[in-house]
Amino acid sequence: MTIAWRAKLALGASIMGAAIMGDQSFAQDSGMQEFTSKSGTIQGEMLTPLEHPWKIAVLPNDRLLITEKTGNLRLFADGKLSEPIANVPKVHFEGQGGLLSVVAHPGFATNNTIYLSYAEPAEAQPANAKDPGDPRVGDNGPNSDIVLKGLAVARAELDGTALKNVEVIWRQEPKQIGRGHFGGHMAFSGDEKLFITNGDRQRFLSHDPATNAGKIVRINHDGSLPADNMEQGPKNARKDVWSTGHRNPLGIAFDPATRKLWIHEMGPAGGDELNLIERGADYGWPAVSNGNHYNGQKIPNHDTRPEFKKPVISWSPVISPAGLTFYTGTRFRDWTGKALIGGLSSEAIVIVEVKGEEARETERIDMGMRIRDVAEANDGSLYVLKDGEDGGLMQLKPLDKDASR
Template identity: 50%
Template structure:
């Protein structure tokens, strides 16, 4: 394989964005992220267009890639393909082999194999966590999270002792809004983002775990100090509620949890996620229903927590990370959001519970995932939607 280096320009931000996606970023300032904490939203300052300070080098190609993660040691990564394949990749791109033992997935629409994350103590226990769409009875589906031990032997790779540790409840019809991002907290708790499956009302239903951010122990059991632990059942799993399709969850350098979620027609949201808070969907949103039916804005219902930043037109987020590397020192502490319809990489600066869009780089393709590599480089997965291929790109500084 002979990687080809690509030079990429920057895209103007906010109201200067083109029709290819992006949007007028809005920011809510003040407050602590709890209900009613933010003041009226105002138009975010426009960033000055500038050349991208990186080169993008293609490393490998996958069919409908959805997520990736680096394994300890920095020489290997796992990449999921939506149709159900898990790939073990050497970082230099020389080889990518299939990992056996992956659970069967309900492929179609937005469903299939989703996120992949190693256990924080992977070097000792070898555990890998996968999320995926799972078929139910009749014409129903739901997200699930399973874990298994990654075993490398005789030039191959497989998952052993795979166990499902979490499921969306209830399973419903349709093939959208699974969410199912996986994140380990600094203290070892497991967070899962759960979309409302395009059913709206489950996001406010405390007897369903749809439209929620969930907090579990690493084995799927419920921590005793969860905000609704005394309620039992799936309610006990809930950390926050009122989410639509949360496709990115990440902790910043101060240990604050954030989520990035797709809005309806407009109103993509970046939220600082607070224990027990309700973010209002579908009662409020800064977007509208598809077809133009109005949804009241957040500022009409101060009892709901409001986004730190929102976009109309939308970014269409793939995931969310906070950068902590040294390769791009000016970006340390910044959040990065890959854009699908916006075909972009968006850099966001946060301060306390506030946020603003700082830069946006045009990538020329739908970007599903951004990850930070072991050496501080940024890695991007192109979406490769509808059975197409998407490249894995490594971003390094120019020069």
């Protein structure tokens, strides 16, 4: 799977960039890099540094909203990064938690409405709290993070450089102690239902109908509940669940060609998954997985339990998928209609051809950096987020005539 790649710094471009951008601190980070794809060289330009960036929402007129896990929501427009947008809800930034995703309402052009997902601390914290830990999740050591918290989704209107009418419309229930597996990605269906990926919080709750952890959640755009969600059976079952048996999904998107819903999810040690989501289906976690627990404990493979819906693609070694978008442009001619997945540990963009209910990886672009998100620009170029404290926003364009013809 190794693809030769180049990531050379074009010094001339870097110096030019510094001159244009003045003495701002990110000038030293700017500059061009080149990457190799099957259809030609791709040019990447680092547009701005960001601290723990997590998600991009592309707005009309090529403005971007970008979250930083630390709690900042910023606009990127006309080549400039804004100061943090005011009135973002208080988030708990630690481990995998913080300010996570941002999506625009399908009618954003007229209603300016956006949705944020984030790790929300409970108002009342338990006395003498302890992280129960679990050796099966590896690095989640006891008392690593003893704040009681859960994923929450807020709706707000973007008004210049501030949010107004901020309203929490959905919450993980019940909240848990623990710093991992918040999920947090969101996508709107054509009929304005909001789908939310909710992780299992490293508590193996995905088959517990009394919690929405480890589920794909579906709500109306105002947070009310549709009447036709998954029927989980027990009286205490949650009514906001669309599908169950998920671990930590960090990408969700509708295929515009078929309107089918796709998610990917991080497996444990081995077994990252691309799943085709159907109402009421059970995707198996934690009963089955194509990977095993981090302490070496075995988990039965998907093939042993046909009652669970198995992944369409299973990756071992893992890619650590983060961010998912279907590319609709033509500028990268080989990617039109395909799903693009960011890769954290794989430090790549993973290209997946989706045909109806089938999918296969066709190419992996070696980026040499952890990719946290991928988003298509209005002009068919691609934005990616470099993950980490020294992260940033990079724009990718085909450099070769071959790649863009």
